[in-house]
Amino acid sequence: MNKDLTVGNPQTVLWKFCLPLFGSIIFQQLYNIADSLVAGKFIGENALAAVGNSYEITLVFIAFAFGCNMGCSVIVSQLFGAKDYSRLKTAVSTACIFSALLCLLLMLTGTLGCGALLRFIKTPHEVFSDSKLYLDIYIWGLPFVFFYNIATGIFSALGDSKTPFYFLAVSSTANIAVDILFVKVFHMGVSGVAWATFLCQGVSCLLAVWSVWIRLKKIQVTDKPELFNMGLLEKIVIIAVPSILQQSFISVGNILIQSVINGFGASVIAGYAAAVKLNNMVITSFTTIGNGISNFSAQNLGSHKYDRIQKGFRAGIKMVWCLCIPFCILYIFFGRYLLLLFMEKSSVKALMTGKQFLWILSPFYFVVSLKLVADGVLRGISAMRQFMTATFTDLILRVILAFVLSDLTRSAAGIWYAWPIGWTIAMILSVSFYRKEQKRYQFN
Numbered sequence: 001m002n003k004d005l006t007v008g009n010p011q012t013v014l015w016k017f018c019l020p021l022f023g024s025i026i027f028q029q030l031y032n033i034a035d036s037l038v039a040g041k042f043i044g045e046n047a048l049a050a051v052g053n054s055y056e057i058t059l060v061f062i063a064f065a066f067g068c069n070m071g072c073s074v075i076v077s078q079l080f081g082a083k084d085y086s087r088l089k090t091a092v093s094t095a096c097i098f099s100a101l102l103c104l105l106l107m108l109t110g111t112l113g114c115g116a117l118l119r120f121i122k123t124p125h126e127v128f129s130d131s132k133l134y135l136d137i138y139i140w141g142l143p144f145v146f147f148y149n150i151a152t153g154i155f156s157a158l159g160d161s162k163t164p165f166y167f168l169a170v171s172s173t174a175n176i177a178v179d180i181l182f183v184k185v186f187h188m189g190v191s192g193v194a195w196a197t198f199l200c201q202g203v204s205c206l207l208a209v210w211s212v213w214i215r216l217k218k219i220q221v222t223d224k225p226e227l228f229n230m231g232l233l234e235k236i237v238i239i240a241v242p243s244i245l246q247q248s249f250i251s252v253g254n255i256l257i258q259s260v261i262n263g264f265g266a267s268v269i270a271g272y273a274a275a276v277k278l279n280n281m282v283i284t285s286f287t288t289i290g291n292g293i294s295n296f297s298a299q300n301l302g303s304h305k306y307d308r309i310q311k312g313f314r315a316g317i318k319m320v321w322c323l324c325i326p327f328c329i330l331y332i333f334f335g336r337y338l339l340l341l342f343m344e345k346s347s348v349k350a351l352m353t354g355k356q357f358l359w360i361l362s363p364f365y366f367v368v369s370l371k372l373v374a375d376g377v378l379r380g381i382s383a384m385r386q387f388m389t390a391t392f393t394d395l396i397l398r399v400i401l402a403f404v405l406s407d408l409t410r411s412a413a414g415i416w417y418a419w420p421i422g423w424t425i426a427m428i429l430s431v432s433f434y435r436k437e438q439k440r441y442q443f444n
Contacts, residue, residue: 052273071240271353297380
């Protein structure tokens with residue numbers, strides 16, 4: 001069901017829209033968590049390290065898919081808010097063509113270059129072959145990743161956050177079962193983990209694309225929409241490229257940070273691999289709510305209802321801070337038990353590494369969540385220069401500080417301290433940019 005986000009109480013509308021998005025991202029994260037959990041518990045510490053090591057590289061590919069998602073979603077949201085349905089359909093087909101070409105280019109690049117990248121980040125010899133195997137299989141599934149993201153972006157633009165949630169709930173739950181089947185029953189090792197993700201993502205992608213096609217057919221237009229429009233592509237690219245750069249630069253930064261972590265050995269890699277999955281579940285949840293705020297802001301911008309954007313910003317802060325409290329309590333006081341889901345008690349060094357990572361980062365979730373809500377508004381109103389400035393400041397600081405502080409402290413703890421510092425400075429920038437845009441559009 002399509003949902004007009006320009007009418008109704010902004011706080012109620014945003015909560016109803018974003019909660020299914022939050023549920024969707026929890027299930028989306030189960031893909032990666034399931035991979036690490038099965039690898040760590042049923043194969044071994046080196047397998048957990050290999051999957052975690054590969055994960056940072058897969059995030060580069062996901063960054064491109066996410067950028068296409070946001071480019072399509074924001075423009076379709078604006079057209080839906082303006083009730084320009086013919087150009088809306090053209091925007092969808094244009095985004096699909098652009099995404100398909102980009103996906104093919106990335107598959108070629110990944111197939112030829114992942115081995116060199118694994119060597120560049122100083123992947124330890126004992127986890128190199130499994131890391132390479134996982135990535136090779138993952139790359140073949142990139143079309144599923146891209147078109148699933150396009151489909152969910154369209155659903156969000158039309159105000160429907162529930163349909164993607166249903167697809168992900170089924171496919172991610174199935175992924176856990178298939179992971180265990182391939183590893184425990186068929187003894188496929190790390191390749192079983194990768195193939196399970198490939199198959200389940202493929203099913204969810206096909207279902208999502210089919211549902212979008214049905215949904216768009218029901219939207220009546222007076223003239224036949226164009227298949228491709230260069231003007232709309234430019235608008236999509238204006239949103240997509242900064243989002244791609246944001247996510248890919250963050251991923252590249254994380255890869256550089258991973259190269260520092262790899263210097264501390266397989267146990268530290270394994271501990272970080274487990275803890276960062278827990279951390280990413282939180283950060284991705286905040287990001288997803290920020291994406292919902294982007295759709296909300298874009299629809300209301302298209303309808304010239306600027307006063308609702310400010311109300312959406314305030315409602316978004318309440319949402320993310322309601323999430324911060326339980327996650328902080330869970331990670332600070334019960335982080336050890338969550339980490340044990342990924343590893344055995346005998347992995348003492350890995351366990352301590354993960355606990356330390358969560359203790360340092362989790363209190364600052366209140367800071368980074370505020371940044372991501374402000375970023376959501378900036379992206380929704382197409383203030384991409386400001387959005388990128390805040391994001392790159394965070395990234396550059398975290399990468400530089402990871403190298404500097406790890407060298408000063410002679411321990412991995414120095415790397416973890418880079419996160420809160422980068423988050424804090426970037427949050428100040430994002431909120432400042434939001435305040436300037438508030439004056440420009442006269443948000444009430």
